[in-house]
Structures are given as structure tokens and as C-alpha cells.
Ligand SMILES: Nc1ncnc2c1ncn2[C@@H]1O[C@H](COP(=O)(O)OP(=O)(O)OP(=O)(O)O)[C@@H](O)[C@H]1O
């Protein structure tokens with residue numbers, strides 16, 4: 001039982017951070033039909049900025065740093081959108097993939113200049129850095145923080161998309177951007193906003209996970225692959241599908257680690273392949289796309 | 290609103306689709322845009338609103354040139370474009386569709402409110418919480434018109450509104466067009482269906498391979514065997530009945 | 531027809547990334563027309579150019595210092611990798627980000643055959659392409675169920691899957707350290723011999739690929755790229771053709787991978803990684819996907835710049851990124867496409883001056899990625 005609880009919380013925490021990154025990517029894809037290979041770089045920048053802002057201290061500053069890092073990443077996203085990504089709207093997949101991969105390269109090298117080669121760590125404030133015991137299971141408190149933030153992000157996105165006029169506009173853009181635009185909406189501005197929000201989510205995720213990972217170059221490359229997997233099996237453009245898929249990936253990873261440690265990462269890919277064989281357009285995706 | 294299109298040239302990549310098309314729609318006037326499959330009717334409308342910007346020529350709305358303006362500008366000036374087919378925001382509810390449309394042009398005030406749209410189209414009120422993707426073809430046409438009306442336009446561009454509709458619904462659509470005319474809205478109606486255009490417009494243009502082949506009253510068009518054959522219609526539609 | 535290039539939100543956007551054809555009207559291998567017999571002088575010129583290039587490369591292989599000759603050897607094998615990838619990319623309109631798998635399989639067959647003492651070098655070199663083709667067959671069965679962006683992303687996932695397997699099954703594969711050692715037979719130990727071995731194998735393989743693209747099969751492949759629905763309606767088995775292309779590409783990517791072992795006497799997991807899968811794609815994009823020699827030019831440009839930049843600056847990734855952006859946004863036809871476009875421009879204006887009847891620009895103009903139906 002205790003063992004089970006540990007695995008569940010661990011899985012949820014992994015799935016939670018994955019969901020935050022992937023939700024941003026899928027939101028951008030849904031509204032703009034642009035796939036962004038540099039999305040993982042935004043996540044990495046969130047993490048690196050966090051290490052800079054937190055510095056040696058911890059405490060209240062920790063939470064402010066998350067917010068600040070996320071906002072700066074959102075601004076970086078806005079610059080990317082204005083400079084490059086908006087010219088990729090309506091282009092074919094290859095163009096988008098190559099161009100955003102180029103952004104990935106540029107951002108990776110720039111990060112190397114800014115933060116160097118070494119790994120950095122961030123210490124969470126003492127209030128959330130310990131462990132707690134429940135039903136005999138000893139669990140990291142910080143797992144709950146990640147789960148909490150992920151749930152908050154999920155609810156926030158849901159509320160945005162369902163209950164605000166901007167959210168309706170975004171969903172309308174997913175359905176038919178041309179009609180929206182010829183109906184009077186400045187689509188470029190909307191896209192800019194969507195891209196910034198997507199970047200914000202990646203930034204939050206990157207900043208929030210810092211106490212649990214070592215922040216180093218290469219983070220971008222490893223997260224983007226998993227994120228793409230999540231987004232693809234969730235169905236490109238579907239936020240709910242992304243949440244489901246993050247769980248699927250998280251569970252596959254956990255089960256894999258338990259059942260056959262040397263094949264653990266392979267499990268994740270098998271889950272992806274299985275989903276795509278049954279539903280080539282992902283769990284909640286639509287065939288037209 | 291007065292719409293004047295002059296010498297529009299539009300390309301899809303290398304293919305030269307509009308080859309100097311011109312037309313005029315006076316305020317409150319209903320004008321037909323006729324032409325066979327692939328003549329360029331849709332392209333002309335897309336170039337007018339800016340979805341497929343023309344490479345040269347001009348699109349004057351009350352004297353202002355919109356050829357290179359982004360599509361949202363024409364909507365905010367009161368030019369509503371209703372593309373053909375089932376172009377509604379399918380995952381949004383009917384009410385959300387109308388609300389999105391209304392807020393897209395927040396500065397456009399006028400007689401048309403959500404309430405009035407629901408009064409004119411009681412059917413829309415009945416299905417207001419339903420996903421627009423689940424509406425019937427007729428209901429979707431209604432929603433498209435409603436979406437245009439809540440922006441209080443001065444002119445509407447209708448691209449083949451009768452396409453795929455049952456005859457009864459086409460008749461209803463005719464009544465809605467009558468309503469638009471009574472409200473003094475300008476109408477540009479692209480149609481292949483000759484009878485429908487004849488019934489609802491007085492003047493028309495015949496587009497052929499991206500050029501205006503003829504301009505005149507609808508009667509003139511139908512009285513000329515040559516123009517009829519250019520349109521691919523054998524008889525004056527009213528005389529066949 | 532490049533709808534998507536001159537309108538911010540084109541028809542392609544409305545239909546959701548639906549610009550299905552990545553080709554455009556005029557992709558002809560080598561610059562002739564698909565339909566018309568190529569003039570003899572053109573053929574002669576092309577053969578001449580090819581022979582001249584080969585002669586230059588051969589001479590360089592002899593006169594260059596050994597280390598530079600090795601660089602050149604590597605570039606030659608990469609050129610094969612890029613051409614094999616471009617069979618899918620430029621000719622098939624299938625954006626695969628998983629070619630590293632076949633490359634890696636080719637390399638590992640040779641390396642593991644040596645490490646586990648099960649295959650002689652020659653046996654391994656002969657087996658490698660077929661192993662690549664077999665893997666491509668099974669992955670193709672799965673990946674070709676999807677299209678376009680999903681296809682690109684699922685092949686990327688395969689690439690990463692291959693990487694993970696090789697990395698994690700360390701008892702068999704050597705894990706993240708990879709395999710290295712004296713795996714070449716004695717007759718290949720001389721670097722000049724190895725150079726010509728790699729050159730000959732690559733040239734033969736590229737020649738075969740040229741034949742493939744120039745065959746009726748290649749024609750169908752391009753027709754599918756340009757208008758899948760129409761080809762489908764004509765009763766052609768689209769899936770089978772695409773799968774065949776995928777297998778052929780896998781075959782030759784594995785050849786390139788096995789040549790990597792000749793060059794480096796090693797194999798390691800990163801060969802299969804998605805970034806490695808991206809390399810031949812970028813080479814093709816830089817060189818130009820719509821002409822047969824494009825990827826070769828791209829491979830030379832990419833790798834020479836890479837070698838030079840790594841020596842002289844830390845920022846080669848930034849430079850590569852900027853170049854990729856510039857090419858893909860400003861010159862989507864790549865280097866060869868630009869040259870070809872210039873040439874046809876000159877040719878056409880010349881014809882105009884002489885007042886001759888102009889042929890349609892079909893095929894002579896730069897073949898931009900096209901917009902169109904899904
Ligand atoms: N997105 C596009 N890309 C390339 N060519 C296009 C595109 N859209 C339309 N065309 C071409 O432009 C020409 C004009 O098309 P258009 O849709 O404007 O004609 P239409 O008069 O509206 O025809 P219909 O009555 O069938 O709707 C046609 O030859 C068509 O094939």
C-alpha cells in the first residue's frame with residue numbers, strides 16, 4: 001500500500017510537470033497550426049532563470065522567482081513569435097520543423113553563454129522541501145507542490161478556454177482562423193498572445209521543477225521529445241487530450257521502471273506506438289489535422 | 290457603404306486567377322456575382338476582404354483602399370464576409386459563436402443585438418447551447434448570417450449561400466436576404482444557381498476566367514443566349530418554370 | 531503554387547496544416563523535365579559535371595593530408611545519407627525525422643558483428659543494408675498510418691526509441707559508451723584505401739538512388755507527393771509505394787551508417803538520436819530538396835562549415851541555426867534551387883529577348899513548397 005502510494009504520487013508529479021509543458025505546446029499548435037521544437041528550450045530557460053533569481057537564498061523569494069522566470073519566458077516567447085514564428089503560420093510542416101529546430105539550436109547555445117556548462121541546483125524553501133508520512137509512505141512534500149501547480153494550471157486553462165471571451169476566441173481560432181479573422185479579430189495579435197501563454201506555461205513548468213532536477217544544458221533536448229510524445233498521443237491541439245496523455249506517459253514510465261528497469265524508457269515509446277496504431281490522430285485529436 | 294473594386298490581380302502561387310476584375314456595389318444595393326465553376330468568384334471575395342491579398346489593383350471601401358489591409362480591418366469597417374460551406378466555429382456553442390462575432394467588432398453599434406438576432410431567428414434561440422458543429426445545414430446558414438448581423442455591417446459578401454441546401458431552406462434564405470435589403474445593407478451575392486440570384490438581385494456581373502465578361506441588369510444577362518451559355522444555363526430560369 | 535508564402539493565413543491554414551504537397555510543380559532530378567526527353571547535350575553536360583566532381587574528390591582524397599582526407603571521406607558518406615533521406619523528403623513528400631535509426635542500425639550491425647565475433651567485416655557490410663531495410667519495413671508499416679506532421683513526429687519518436695534501446699541494452703550494445711575498436715579488416719587499414727572504399731560504395735549507392743528517382747516508380751512517388759488523392763483515385767496503391775520508398779531509404783541510410791564505421795571504427799547511441807536524424811534533413815534543406823544533387827551539395831556545405839566552425843568558434847550552433855532559418859524562410863529551395871532558379875531566369879529572359887515562344891515555367895522556376903488540399 002505504502003509502495004503503491006509512493007508510485008502514484010511520483011507518477012502524478014511527473015505527469016503534472018509534463019502536462020504543463022505539453023499544454024503550452026498543444027495550445028500553440030491548436031490555434032496557430034505551428035509545431036514548435038524550441039518549446040523545450042523555453043522550459044529550460046524557465047529553469048535557468050529560476051536558478052539565477054533564487055540564488056543562494058530560499059523562502060519567499062522562491063515563489064517570486066517562479067513567477068518572474070515564467071513571465072520572462074513568456075516575454076521571450078513573444079519575441080520569438082514576432083521575429084520568427086509568425087512567419088511559419090500556414091507553412092508546411094518541414095519548414096516549421098526546420099525553423100523551430102534552428103531556434104532550438106540558437107537558444108541552446110545562448111543558454112550556454114549565459115549559464116555555462118555546469119549543472120545547477122535550486123533548494124526549495126524549507127516549508128516544502130521535507131518529506132511527510134501518510135499511510136506508512138514517506139513522500140516528498142515538493143511532489144505535492146508540483147501536482148498542485150499542475151492542477152491549478154489545468155483549471156486555469158479550462159476556465160480561460162471555457163469562460164472568457166479570449167478563450168472563446170482561441171477555440172474559434174482552433175476551429176477556423178480565417179472566419180475569425182475576416183470577422184474582425186486581429187489574428188496576429190491573438191496568435192502572439194497564445195504563443196506567449198504557451199511559453200508562460202513552459203516557463204512555469206521549468207521553474208517549478210528546479211528543486212527536483214539538476215538544471216543543465218540538454219534539458220531542452222530531453223524534455224522536448226517527451227513533450228512531443230505527449231502532445232501527439234493526446235491529439236495535437238487538444239488540451240484535455242494532453243492531460244490524459246501526460247498520465248499515460250507517466251504511468252507507462254512508472255510501470256516500466258517497476259516491471260523491467262532496463263526497458264523502462266522503451267515502455268513509454270511502446271505506449272505511444274500502441275496509441276497511434278489504434279488512433280493515428282491521438283486520443284482526442286481530429287483526423288483532419 | 291460603397292464598394293469599388295478596380296483591376297484586381299490575384300495569384301495562387303504562379304497561377305494567375307484574377308486578371309483585372311472590377312466591380313461596384315452601391316450602398317444598399319444587391320448585386321449578383323455570377324460565373325461558372327472556378328471562374329474566381331470566391332477568390333474575388335477573398336481578395337476584397339484580404340484573406341488572399343491581391344497583387345495589384347484596388348479595393349475601395351468608401352474611398353479607403355483596403356487591398357493590403359489585414360482581413361479584420363474590412364470587418365471593422367462594416368464589410369461582412371460569409372464564406373461558402375459550413376464555416377462555423379464547430380466546437381463552440383451557438384451562443385458562443387454569436388458572442389465571439391459580436392466582440393470581434395466591439396465598436397460597431399447599431400440595431401442588431403444578440404436579442405434581435407434571436408428574435409429574427411427563433412430557431413437559433415432554441416439551439417443556443419448546442420455545439421455549432423452539430424447544427425443542420427440550414428441552421429448553420431442562419432448562424433452565419435446571425436454572426437454577420439451582430440457586427441452591424443453595412444454590406445455583406447455572400448459566397449454561394451444556397452450550396453447544399455434543401456429547396457425549402459433556399460426559399461427561407463431568400464426571405465432573410467429580403468430582410469437584409471430592407472435594412473438597407475449592400476449585398477454582393479456569388480452564385481452559380483441562376484434562379485436564386487435573379488430573384489434577389491437587380492444587377493449582376495459575369496465573371497469569366499478572372500475577368501468581368503459582362504455587367505448589366507439581370508434581365509440583360511438572361512436575355513442574351515451568349516451570356517447564358519457562358520454561364521452554362523440553357524433557359525431563362527423563370528421561363529422554364 | 532505557393533499559396534502559403536504570400537498570405538499570412540493561407541488556405542493551408544484554414545484546412546489545418548493541409549498544404550499536403552511539399553514539392554511544387556517542378557522537381558526533376560538533375561534539371562530535366564519529367565515528361566520530355568532530356569536533350570542529349572544536357573545529358574552530356576551532366577555526365578561531364580559528375581565525372582569532373584568525382585575526379586576532383588578522388589584527387590583530393592590522394593593529395594590531401596590524411597586528416598583532411600578523412601574529413602572528406604566522412605562528408606562523402608554523409609552525402610549518401612542525405613540523398614537517401616531526400617528520397618522521402620523531396621521526392622516522396624514524407625518528412626521523416628527518424629532516418630538516424632537506419633543509419634544507426636547500419637553502423638551497429640557492423641560494430642556488433644565485430645564485437646560479438648559473429649560476422650566478418652564483409653558479411654556485416656553486406657547484411658547492414660538489409661537490416662536497415664527490414665527495420666524500415668516494420669517502422670514504415672506503423673508510421674505510414676499517419677501523415678504529414680504526425681508522420682514527422684512519429685518517426686522522431688522511433689528515432690528516440692532506437693536511441694533508448696541501444697543506450698539501455700548495454701550488455702548487448704555497449705550502452706552509452708558505444709562500440710569501438712579495431713574492427714576493420716587489414717585490407718582497409720590504409721586510410722587512402724578506406725577513402726576510396728567509402729567513395730566507391732557511396733557513388734554506386736547514389737547512382738542507384740538516382741536510377742530509383744528517375745524510374746517510373748520515382749515518377750509515381752512524386753505524383754503522390756504532389757497530389758495524393760488523384761494518384762489514389764487512379765488506382766495506384768499509395769501506401770505500398772510510400773512503404774517501398776521508406777524501405778529503400780532505410781536500406782541506403784544503413785549503407786551510409788556502415789560506412790560511418792569504416793570512417794570512425796565506432797558506433798554509439800547518439801547516431802540514432804533525433805538530432806542525428808535531423809542532420810540529413812538539414813543537409814537536404816540547405817542544399818535543396820527539389821533537385822537530385824541538392825542534398826550532396828548540402829552535405830558538403832554543412833559538414834565543411836561545421837568542421838571549420840567547430841575549430842574556430844564556440845558558436846557554431848548559433849551560426850547553423852541562423853543559416854537554417856535564412857534558408858528555410860528566404861530560400862526554401864536551398865542552394866541548388868537558388869542556382870537553378872537563377873539559371874532559368876537568365877534562360878527565360880534570354881528567350882524573351884530572342885522573341886521565341888516561351889515554354890511554361892512548369893518546372894524551371896524554383897519549386898516552392900506548395901499549398902493545396904490535404
Ligand atoms: N488555394 C488555392 N490554391 C491554388 N489554386 C486555387 C486555390 N483556390 C482556388 N484556386 C483556383 O483558382 C481558380 C478560381 O477559384 P475560385 O474558387 O475563386 O472559383 P469560384 O468561381 O469560386 O468557383 P466555384 O463556383 O466552384 O466556387 C480555380 O481555377 C481554382 O482551381
Ligand SMILES: [Mg+2]
Pocket residue numbers: 330331332373448449
Ligand atoms: Mg467558390
